[in-house]
Amino acid sequence: MAAEKSSIKIITLIAADGSVFEVEPNIVKEMKTVQSYIDELDQNTVSIPLPNVFGNDLAMIIEYCKKHASEEETKEAKEEFDFEFVKRMKSDDKLRLLQAASYLNMESFLQFMAKAIAAEIENQSVEFVRDYFQIESDFTPEEEAELRKENEWAFK
Amino acid sequence: MADTISDLPDSILCHILSFLPTKHAATTSILSKRWKPLWLSVLNLNFDDEAFENYKTFRKFVYLITFSLRDKTLPIHSFRFKCSAYNSFQPNDFNPIFNFVMQRGLRNLNLIMFHRIKLPTCIFSFKTLEELKLSDVQIGDFDQRFSDIGDLDLVDFPRVKTLHLIRVYFKSPKYVAKFLLGFPNLEDLNTELCVSRLRKSLLPIENLDALPNLVKARICDSYTPMCLVCNAKILHVEELLPASWTRLPLFNNLTHMKLSFNPWFCYRDSMWLLEKLQQIPKLQHITIIQDCKDADIISYKCSEDLSTVPECLSSHLKTCCITGFRGSKHEFEFVKYIMQHSKVLETMTFKSISIPKFELLMKLSSCTKGSATCKLLFD
Numbered sequence: 001m002a003a004e005k006s007s008i009k010i011i012t013l014i015a016a017d018g019s020v021f022e023v024e025p026n027i028v029k030e031m032k033t034v035q036s037y038i039d040e041l042d043q044n045t046v047s048i049p050l051p052n053v054f055g056n057d058l059a060m061i062i063e064y065c066k067k068h069a070s071e072e073e074t075k076e077a078k079e080e081f082d083f084e085f086v087k088r089m090k091s092d093d094k095l096r097l098l099q100a101a102s103y104l105n106m107e108s109f110l111q112f113m114a115k116a117i118a119a120e121i122e123n124q125s126v127e128f129v130r131d132y133f134q135i136e137s138d139f140t141p142e143e144e145a146e147l148r149k150e151n152e153w154a155f156k
Numbered sequence: 157m158a159d160t161i162s163d164l165p166d167s168i169l170c171h172i173l174s175f176l177p178t179k180h181a182a183t184t185s186i187l188s189k190r191w192k193p194l195w196l197s198v199l200n201l202n203f204d205d206e207a208f209e210n211y212k213t214f215r216k217f218v219y220l221i222t223f224s225l226r227d228k229t230l231p232i233h234s235f236r237f238k239c240s241a242y243n244s245f246q247p248n249d250f251n252p253i254f255n256f257v258m259q260r261g262l263r264n265l266n267l268i269m270f271h272r273i274k275l276p277t278c279i280f281s282f283k284t285l286e287e288l289k290l291s292d293v294q295i296g297d298f299d300q301r302f303s304d305i306g307d308l309d310l311v312d313f314p315r316v317k318t319l320h321l322i323r324v325y326f327k328s329p330k331y332v333a334k335f336l337l338g339f340p341n342l343e344d345l346n347t348e349l350c351v352s353r354l355r356k357s358l359l360p361i362e363n364l365d366a367l368p369n370l371v372k373a374r375i376c377d378s379y380t381p382m383c384l385v386c387n388a389k390i391l392h393v394e395e396l397l398p399a400s401w402t403r404l405p406l407f408n409n410l411t412h413m414k415l416s417f418n419p420w421f422c423y424r425d426s427m428w429l430l431e432k433l434q435q436i437p438k439l440q441h442i443t444i445i446q447d448c449k450d451a452d453i454i455s456y457k458c459s460e461d462l463s464t465v466p467e468c469l470s471s472h473l474k475t476c477c478i479t480g481f482r483g484s485k486h487e488f489e490f491v492k493y494i495m496q497h498s499k500v501l502e503t504m505t506f507k508s509i510s511i512p513k514f515e516l517l518m519k520l521s522s523c524t525k526g527s528a529t530c531k532l533l534f535d
């Protein structure tokens with residue numbers, strides 16, 4: 001089994017919009033959803049459709065994986081990369097990438113995105129956070145007022 | 157395809173909340189009915205006294221969350237406790253909290269305290285912990301217990317990989333090593349230690365076992381014994397006793413070294429840097445940061461006294477970077493020696509030089525290069 005796995009040279013990922021990415025096996029290790037799919041097959045070439053991830057997002061995820069899979073890069077260089085990576089993203093991108101990370105079951109990338117999103121909502125008002133996550137409150141105004149009073153300490 | 161955050165499982169929403177200070181996470185309870193209970197199942201607690209009106213409300217909040225609101229059987233993976241804004245901190249106020257938290261499978265502990273608060277003794281043996289970060293605490297009771305019992309096994313952190321000690325006070329230098337040896341699996345060490353009784357026991361500690369798994373160390377004090385950290389691959393030294401420098405142990409794994417010579421470091425006029433490179437045979441990257449106003453406080457050992465070229469120069473050194481190059485005779489001798497004898501050097505970089513660039517280039521133009529591909533870079 002191990003020999004069969006190692007014989008796979010290139011993995012083709014097909015995004016929701018049909019764009020195609022060819023990557024080396026070590027790049028997809030972090031994507032557990034993809035990896036378990038590969039593990040079940042015994043072919044030399046693998047083509048995997050990812051209907052829940054857009055091409056732009058997949059390109060970013062692959063870029064991240066390449067940097068982090070590299071053994072030549074120092075931890076500092078990776079941290080610097082992460083910093084720049086987050087800086088060029090919009091809020092929507094982060095939420096979409098978080099969803100993609102969840103779908104692909106990518107532990108460290110998911111953690112990275114969760115942290116980036118937490119940084120956006122930290123110290124923001126309840127209204128901002130609702131808007132950010134597109135949450136419709138299902139509390140009546142009375143219920144909300146009651147809750148605010150109950151947890152008064154949190155809103156000071 | 158998932159189009160809003162509402163399609164994500166609760167576990168991922170909790171993951172986002174785990175990066176927020178607990179007080180802020182609590183405000184998400186009124187976002188919607190789904191969010192209401194989420195923050196209480198987060199496995200990280202992060203308390204910061206600065207977000208509270210006064211010490212009393214802070215204390216009340218910490219107790220309310222830990223003992224009343226949160227399910228007491230839930231694990232706590234990470235506990236960050238910052239109490240540095242108010243003078244009135246009493247360790248006894250929080251000992252029940254610390255004792256409780258420690259029994260919940262804690263992995264990360266980060267305490268940021270007010271100047272020289274004594275640590276509760278209960279934390280010195282901690283089997284589940286993986287990361288320990290302490291700021292502004294005093295390791296005092298530990299000291300006492302040592303002299304009473306003399307049992308080194310008291311300090312026991314078998315799983316800790318990351319240890320950061322920032323402005324941590326020890327009563328005596330000899331406890332520093334004893335404390336650090338309680339972390340056999342340490343990979344990342346960052347120390348800025350202070351020792352109150354300094355003069356009595358300045359003797360360098362010798363024949364200590366090195367921390368076997370250490371990868372990265374940043375030393376910014378005079379008390380962390382160098383022999384403890386000699387397995388590191390990456391080392392950043394900002395302050396060191398001349399005695400520790402003189403008896404530098406062999407660093408067999410070290411590939412990246414950064415030396416910051418700041419006014420605190422520069423209390424001796426001979427750093428014998430080239431000679432010390434003999435102790436670092438695998439060094440690939442060296443960065444020297446000079447932040448000394450007085451010229452020639454550091455002098456680099458001149459070449460003629462070196463009987464053999466350090467091994468790192470003849471086979472490993474790829475980059476050398478000097479920040480704050482002043483153009484003194486010794487600095488030039490050092491740079492020339494490096495350039496002459498480094499066979500695989502790729503770049504020699506100068507940052508913030510205080511002499512004209514052409515003067516530097518002129519002086520180095522006569523220097524024969526050991527590596528034909530070595531580039532001079534300015535930044």
